[in-house]
Structures are given as structure tokens and as C-alpha cells.
Amino acid sequence: MQLEKIVNVHKLLGDPNRMRILMLLGRGELHGQALAGKLSLSQPTVTHHISKLRNASLIHERRDKNTIYFSLNPEFIRQVHQASEAFIFGKGGGEDPMEMKETDETKKMKLKTSVINNFFTKEGRLSQIPAQYKKKLIVLEHLVQKLEPGREYQEKEINQFIQQYHEDYATIRREFIMHQYMYRDNGVYVLNPREMWTNWEQV
16 A cells, blocks of 8 residues: 555544544444434535545445445555554565655656546547546546636536536536535535545545
8 A cells, every 4th residue: 555545544534523433434334414413513514524534445335315324444444554554664665655655646647647638639528427436536627627716606607617528517517516526505506625625536
């Protein structure tokens, strides 16, 4: 496991609410509303923390009709613990941490460039929505970065914006909301702060 991924997981676990969520899920599967009630937090706050934990592969989710249930990913949590211990006690193979980070960043940039080149035409149109989760997030981020922070968009405006790049505006608009790029209130769409976006680099 790469050093950067280990560090990112430990950063996430530095938040008390996220640790409490993991503790509750350690007792069994729960949906978001139940977590909000047990933690005395608002639903958007719980959604934000859940998104971070899911992106870091610390939890699983499953949908039952209109309800999404969350549970721990115990195998990955154990892997992080074992990788942390191996690195700290010199069992990591002697890699230079700075070299590992540089290599990882280079790989990410190559992947992002490759996805954009493969899924967007020379005219800037999206040829298809990627089926692979990480590639889809890269495409969504590439699109949403073209929107103005702080601006309130009517649904018709968002549809017109998306149609510049792909005809299936309903699916992409829904993906913007599902992955926390935007929030919707009474038909008005606004960009979320970047730290709330589903981060493809952590998938």
C-alpha cells in the first residue's frame, strides 16, 4: 500500500465524528438517517463524512429501494493498520517516501490526461460516460470545473451547460449531486466547496 494512501486514511480518521461513525458501523449496518440521529448531526453533515469514508474505501454501501445502508470494510481497515505498522517498523521495502509520492502523483496525472483524451473529442464533447467509477469521476470533475463557484444555476441552465458536452443531461446532472460536486435546493444548483467533492484520487 502506498504511503500517500496510508497518510490520507489517517488524516480522515483524525475527525472525531468519522471515528464515531466507524464505531457505530462496527456494531452493524446503518442508514444515513439513523447515523444522524445517533450522532445528533444534520443529514448533510453525515452525508459529507460518509462520502469521505466511502472514497477512502473504509466503508461499503448498498441500496435497498430508496434507502442506502452503510457498513464497515474490515479487510481494508486491517490492511491500512498492517501497512502502517510495516512502514513504521521498517518493513516497507526501504522505499524513499518522497520518491513514492512523486511517482504516485505522476501516475495520477497520466491517468487523468489519458481519460480526458480518450473520452472527450477534439471539439470538447464527451463521447460517452465512462462505466469505470474512477474514470467517471475524472470526467465529472473535468466538467464541473467549468462552472462558476458561488453562482446559482437554475435547472434549465445546468441542463443547457451539460448539453454542450453530452446529450444525457439528466444522468450527468444527477451524478453532480450524487458525488457532492453540487447541491440542489428548490431547483437551484450551486457548486459545493471542492473538499466536499468525491475525490477520484482516493478511489
